[in-house]
Amino acid sequence: MIEAKEFIETARNFGFDWYTGVPCSFLTPFINYVINDAQLTYISAANEGDAVAIASGATIAGKYAVVMMQNSGLGNAVNPLTSLNYIFRIPLLVICTLRGDVNLQDEPQHELMGQITDKLLETMTVPWEFFPTDAAQIEPVLQRATAYMQQERRPYALIMRKGTIAPHALTRSSIPKREDNSNPHIQQSFFRGNQEQRISRNQALARIVELINPENTVIIATTGYTGRELFASKDSANHLYMVGSMGCASSLGLGLSLARKDLKVVVIDGDGAALMRMGNFATIGTYGGANLIHILLDNEVHDSTGAQATVSSDISFAKIAEACGYGVTLSGDDPALLDILFTADTKTTPKFAHLKIRPGTLEKLPRPNLTPEAVLQRFVKYIEGVGRVGDAGTRGRGE
Numbered sequence: 515m516i517e518a519k520e521f522i523e524t525a526r527n528f529g530f531d532w533y534t535g536v537p538c539s540f541l542t543p544f545i546n547y548v549i550n551d552a553q554l555t556y557i558s559a560a561n562e563g564d565a566v567a568i569a570s571g572a573t574i575a576g577k578y579a580v581v582m583m584q585n586s587g588l589g590n591a592v593n594p595l596t597s598l599n600y601i602f603r604i605p606l607l608v609i610c611t612l613r614g615d616v617n618l619q620d621e622p623q624h625e626l627m628g629q630i631t632d633k634l635l636e637t638m639t640v641p642w643e644f645f646p647t648d649a650a651q652i653e654p655v656l657q658r659a660t661a662y663m664q665q666e667r668r669p670y671a672l673i674m675r676k677g678t679i680a681p682h683a684l685t686r687s688s689i690p691k692r693e694d695n696s697n698p699h700i701q702q703s704f705f706r707g708n709q710e711q712r713i714s715r716n717q718a719l720a721r722i723v724e725l726i727n728p729e730n731t732v733i734i735a736t737t738g739y740t741g742r743e744l745f746a747s748k749d750s751a752n753h754l755y756m757v758g759s760m761g762c763a764s765s766l767g768l769g770l771s772l773a774r775k776d777l778k779v780v781v782i783d784g785d786g787a788a789l790m791r792m793g794n795f796a797t798i799g800t801y802g803g804a805n806l807i808h809i810l811l812d813n814e815v816h817d818s819t820g821a822q823a824t825v826s827s828d829i830s831f832a833k834i835a836e837a838c839g840y841g842v843t844l845s846g847d848d849p850a851l852l853d854i855l856f857t858a859d860t861k862t863t864p865k866f867a868h869l870k871i872r873p874g875t876l877e878k879l880p881r882p883n884l885t886p887e888a889v890l891q892r893f894v895k896y897i898e899g900v901g902r903v904g905d906a907g908t909r910g911r912g913e
Contacts, residue, residue: 516649518547518682522554524652525580528660530607531555532572532773534565535582540611540674543682545582550686557772557801558688559765560793562587566594567762568797570604571769574894575777578660579769580607585614585631585673586624595638595669597758598766602890605663608671609645610635615675635671645674689800692839692862700858701836704846705870712847712872718811719744721849722780725856728752730900731778732893734770736763736787738818739875740811744782745882751896755882755889761791764808768798771806771864776901778805785812785826792834799839802864807855808840810866813873821873835866842866 522530522544533548534557535541548556555572559565562583569579583591588610599606614620614628635642641662646652659670719740726733732752735741741755756763767781788795788810798808810831815821832845841863844851847870855867882889 515647515677515680516652517680518543520649521646521652521679522547522551525656526554528656529578530580532569532577532579533557533582534559534568534572534579534769535609536560536562536565536584536587538582538584538611538613540584540613540676540678541582541609543679544609546682546684549684549688550682552686555772556688557769557797560797561791562590563592563594563759563762564765564791564794564797566591566606566608567598567759567765568769569606570594570598570602571766571771572773573604573606573769574766574890575770575773575897577773578607580609582609584611585627588627588631588634592634592638594759594762595640598756598762599669600639601758601886603667603887604669604890605667606669607659607663608640608669609674610671611674612676618676631673635673640669640671642671642673645672645678647675647678699836700842700844700860701832702844702846702851702854703832704844704848704851706846706848709847709870709872712870713849714874715739715811715813715871716743716747716876718849718852718869718871719747719782721852722782722809723748723750725852726778726780730776731780732770732897733780733782734763734767735782736760736784738784738787739879740782740784742879742881743876746876746880749882751892754893755886757882757886761787761794763787764798765791765794767806767808768794768802771803772801774897774901775803775805777897778807780807780809783808783810785810785814785824785829785831786816788831789824789826789829795834795838795840798864799835802840804841804860804862804864806864808835808864808866809852809855810868811871812868813871815873817873817875831868832866835868840864840866844868846870
């Protein structure tokens with residue numbers, strides 16, 4: 515058994531100062547220590563997949579990030595680990611607990627995952643070893659992990675058994691409180707009422723590109739036609755085209771915006787993607803700042819898979835965003851709401867717009883002619899040129 519301090523302080527010496535995840539009782543002392551230290555960042559995610567995406571955004575910004583989860587939630591993380599971190603080559607340190615350990619009597623729901631946790635990581639080509647149980651093991655473990663992350667730019671996992679970390683009390687509030695509650699909430703609707711007059715996705719994307727300042731702003735486009743149409747409309751180094759990890763664009767955008775508060779981050783979401791991971795609305799509303807703009811282009815269908823209907827037609831995403839803590843929540847089918855969104859000032863809270871658009875896409879829609887890895891490396895170089903550039907920028911990505 516080791517003290518949480520022993521691992522976390524050694525990890526800090528390796529550059530790890532950014533943590534996110536979903537709790538497990540095995541991790542409680544570890545999480546408590548991170549929360550208690552104001553110099554460390556801890557983001558409480560709604561689910562493990564969102565935690566992976568949030569940490570990935572921080573890594574892109576130059577941080578060394580740690581994702582913590584119970585192995586029962588490892589299944590939630592499979593999608594981003596395989597279709598985000600693997601293909602874009604984004605390294606993370608994953609700490610996964612071993613519920614259902616064959617050496618322990620545990621709850622029945624953990625039995626199977628306890629048997630396959632190591633095999634699941636191996637199937638995803640994530641190398642792993644057991645979390646250190648002796649202080650002398652900590653530095654060598656972190657040396658192996660960081661060496662792999664720097665060379666391969668992919669995740670490395672530590673499997674933590676029960677009783678590995680000694681108890682550590684929580685002494686600091688685990689959830690941040692908004693320091694400035696004086697900003698009035700801005701909520702407006704802009705419905706013209708004629709579905710046939712709704713603009714296309716391509717028209718909406720073109721207007722968004724016109725409204726941003728490319729000198730300090732990046733755009734993260736969700737998977738499917740959104741990223742492909744943004745590429746077709748205007749390819750740029752400040753664009754990141756998500757080609758997998760459906761629903762994770764907003765999580766990744768949150769992590770990036772928190773790690774680089776000098777950068778304006780625009781996330782362009784879709785109705786299917788937003789429905790898939792609605793828990794991240796609450797995480798963004800709690801942790802997000804005024805440098806994050808979340809735009810949902812809603813055509814009420816899964817367009818890229820055959821236009822099957824989503825359930826978004828009667829869902830008020832703006833009201834959900836308002837209830838979750840966004841400072842500006844706009845909705846409608848009038849593209850003028852985009853102009854209002856970009857001129858509104860919340861000072862401390864993220865902004866949201868739910869724009870209804872029509873289904874359909876461009877004829878002969880191309881795919882990006884760059885690999886996801888190339889897109890990301892171009893994007894990283896771009897944001898390094900915005901504002902500050904520090905040593906952590908290269909360390910965090912293992913370049």
